[in-house]
Amino acid sequence: MIERALERFLFASRWLLAPFYVALVLGLVGLLIKTMLELLHFLPMVFSSKESDIILGILSLVDLTFTGSLVVIVIFSGYENFVSKIDANEHKDWPEWMGKIDFSGLKLKLMSSIVAISAIQLLKAFMNVGNVSDRELMWLVGIHVVFVGSGIILALTDRIAAEKH
Known part of the structure; x- marks a missing residue:
């Protein structure tokens, strides 16, 4: 009986990870703000800058996009692997890779x-x-x-x- 209660308690403790994933979502919002600021900095210089500066600006946007994608992968895969399964049937545009990693x-x-x-x-x-x-x-x-x-x-x-x- 004690063992079963301990196991239920330990199993329920997985929900302690949920706030970490919420924090990552907030971090993703911060990354979006940084991306928008980078875009506002990049767009005015398109017509007056050298090609190498434009490429550097695009690389910065790609870098931020990769980082955002990485955060999304960690959020969904981590949540599904460690906290709870997400019912993909409720989401029509659910990416196929999610739930399989x-x-x-x-x-x-x-x-x-x-x-x-x-x-x-x-x-x-x-x-x-x-x-x-x-x-x-x-x-x-x-x-x-x-x-x-x-x-x-x-x-x-x-x-x-x-x-x-």
């Missing part, structure tokens, strides 16, 4: 998004190489290589674990 898939999507965001930051630095110090460029390359290596190792360990099952 397990924790392993979530880790890989998270890592690949981080690698993509890192690659965009590196590309922005290369596009602006005249204003970036060698030291900063070296750090950006090093960090990106670490992210790529971590992603490969994570994918390999997941593949090895899947083969054992």
Whole structure:
């Protein structure tokens, strides 16, 4: 009887994660505000700036979009994996991938998004190489290589674990 009550209590504790996902939604709102500010900064310069500056502005928007997409993936996948299933039948435009990403898939999507965001930051630095110090460029390359290596190792360990099952 005590064991059953403890198990119910532990199972119900998963709902403590729900406020974390609400906080991520609020963070997504903050990211949207930052994206709109970036767009307001970017649009007036389109006609007067060099091509490289326009590309840098677009890369900033892509970077923010990737980050927002990453947050959405974490919100929905995390909620479905750890808190409660969402009834997709109630939502006509429910994306097919939602509800199918397990924790392993979530880790890989998270890592690949981080690698993509890192690659965009590196590309922005290369596009602006005249204003970036060698030291900063070296750090950006090093960090990106670490992210790529971590992603490969994570994918390999997941593949090895899947083969054992």
